Amino acid sequence: xxQFGSMSITLLIGAxxxxxxxxxxxxxxxxxxxxxxxxxxxVVIVLRMFPYIIGYAGxxxxxxxxxxxxxxxxxxxxxLIYAHVRELSGQPLRPRExxxxxPVFVQAIYYTVIFAxxxxxKNDWDDTWEVPLxxxxxVELTFMSIGYxxxxxxxxxxxxxxxxxxxxxxxxxxxMDWFRHFLLALALTLVFWLAMVLIDHxxxxxxxxxxxxxYVWLGLLVYYLGTEGYRHARHQFPVFGAIDxxxxxxxxxxxxxxxxxxxxxxxxxxxxxxxxxRDRLVAAGWWRDPELTLASxxxxxxxxxxxxxxxxNDGLGMNFNELINRLRVEAVSHKxxxxxxxxxxxxxxxxxxxxxxxxxxxxxRYTGLTPSAYRDAAQRQAE
Numbered sequence: 001x002x003q004f005g006s007m008s009i010t011l012l013i014g015a016x017x018x019x020x021x022x023x024x025x026x027x028x029x030x031x032x033x034x035x036x037x038x039x040x041x042x043v044v045i046v047l048r049m050f051p052y053i054i055g056y057a058g059x060x061x062x063x064x065x066x067x068x069x070x071x072x073x074x075x076x077x078x079x080l081i082y083a084h085v086r087e088l089s090g091q092p093l094r095p096r097e098x099x100x101x102x103p104v105f106v107q108a109i110y111y112t113v114i115f116a117x118x119x120x121x122k123n124d125w126d127d128t129w130e131v132p133l134x135x136x137x138x139v140e141l142t143f144m145s146i147g148y149x150x151x152x153x154x155x156x157x158x159x160x161x162x163x164x165x166x167x168x169x170x171x172x173x174x175x176m177d178w179f180r181h182f183l184l185a186l187a188l189t190l191v192f193w194l195a196m197v198l199i200d201h202x203x204x205x206x207x208x209x210x211x212x213x214x215y216v217w218l219g220l221l222v223y224y225l226g227t228e229g230y231r232h233a234r235h236q237f238p239v240f241g242a243i244d245x246x247x248x249x250x251x252x253x254x255x256x257x258x259x260x261x262x263x264x265x266x267x268x269x270x271x272x273x274x275x276x277x278r279d280r281l282v283a284a285g286w287w288r289d290p291e292l293t294l295a296s297x298x299x300x301x302x303x304x305x306x307x308x309x310x311x312x313n314d315g316l317g318m319n320f321n322e323l324i325n326r327l328r329v330e331a332v333s334h335k336x337x338x339x340x341x342x343x344x345x346x347x348x349x350x351x352x353x354x355x356x357x358x359x360x361x362x363x364x365r366y367t368g369l370t371p372s373a374y375r376d377a378a379q380r381q382a383e
Contacts (some may be wrong), residue, residue, distance in 0.1 A: 001058055006200045007212055008056040011049050013065035014219025016048040021226030030234040034087035039079040044065050047071040060197070064119050067126065067264045069109035069273050074142040076104035078149025081186070084232075085179060090239030102181065107138065133316075139197060140345075146190060154183055160240050166309055167229055167294040169287075172358035174237050178228035185221055192217055225288045238293075268307075274315025278299050278307065287327040290354040294320045329366045330350045336375040344371050 004012070006143060025039040050058075050071045060066055079100040083093050093100065114125060157176060164171050196214050200206045281287055297320075298308045312320055330349045335347050348359035348371075363371050 002062055004057045006244055007209070008053050010221055011053045011056070013055060014050050014216075014222050015046045018042045018219075018222035019355060021230050022046075024230055025233055028230075028233045030236065031088065031094060034084055035082050035229075035233050036085060037084040038225070041077065041084065042222060042226055042229075044076050044080065045218055045225075047073055049215050049218055049222075052208070054210070056212075066116075067119070067122050068115040069132075070108055070115055071107060072111060072134075072138070072140070075107045075145050076101065078145040078147075079104065079140070079198055081183075082149045083157070085156055085176075088176070088179075088237050089156065089158075091238065091241070101363045103141070110134075143190065143194065147308055148184070150183060150186060150190075157183070163240055164238065165319045165321045166313075167305075167320060169292045169321055169352070170354055170358065171321040171325075172361050173354055174235075176232075176237075178232060182228065183224055185224060189217065189221060200251075203340055227307045268311075270311050270315035272315075273307075274311040277303075277311060278316065281323075283325065287324050288350070289353045290352050292324060292352070324352070325362045326366055329363050332363065332371065333367060333374060336371065337378045340375055340379055347371075 005053060019042070022039040022042040025035040025042070028035045050070065053067070054066070056058065082100070086093055106164065114122060114130075114147050117125070133236060136358055157179060161171075161175070164174055168174065192214055196206065196211065280301060281297065284300070286292060289296075294305050298305045301308065312318065316323060318326070331349050331351045335342060335351075344359075348356060353359035353362070360370060363369075363374070367374055369377065
């Protein structure tokens, strides 16, 4: 008898929410490929919940032929996460990297073939092969796959954030904090899952109902990933590693000269060079441009990104993003004292910040106070 109780309904709500968000992500016009990988990830997690949703409702007792339904695509979780973060950063997987998805296709073929067999064969296969051998092997492979791709996704995320800090002035606008939090949640999911497997194997055999808390956790994971993923679905991230090429007219021609004799090259005076470039940056007001990048600033200064980045890092002891945002925060702090009646958002936009959120984070990071608290403190001091 089919009956949806509290357990089935609880998981069903999470699953339906995941499928709804997945459909919205699939048809989202921005970041199309990245959002579709995320949509597929949501569907894979929902499918992982599927046998427990129908199992608690009694479907397997009423329809035994449903056993081995190909819901288990666990080997797709890791590659989909990795493909998603690669797409977001503008470094999509190349066609020759399609091998990342070969294991999940083998897994899908296996379950589809077994599902098509008679019930008697499936019951015998389950007792002889699935439970004692194939199932545990697939669980181990799933742990290895998710762990491996978690590490690769985290490494790519860190490299991308480091690159943004040295090449873009709007790092706060492009922080992927929600993705970092998802990786943390996924790590906790693996710990939860591993604990459940170890308890089942070494302490006591867990029945269908004792596994319920883990699938509630998966429902919460679907909720977080769906809401945060959809909230950032339209955000356009800078392309990782992209260099803004200078137009021919803006390039500084190099004079012809003979090749120098081999000799030990003296290291440039990076502090002097950095201070000179910083003075030009301040005098020209280029830091006010919210679209300023390392490449565009290098063109204005008539140098290259390598020398400019090294001068900022070695000569000033900071990265490009910090240099620009410190100048912006310094300008806003002066204006808060000189013109306290000015609106905070107007000052932020005037000084190069592209949003109030990024402005607030940067201002507090470099002054220790929120803009409002800083203005109040300055007014009290003036009195």
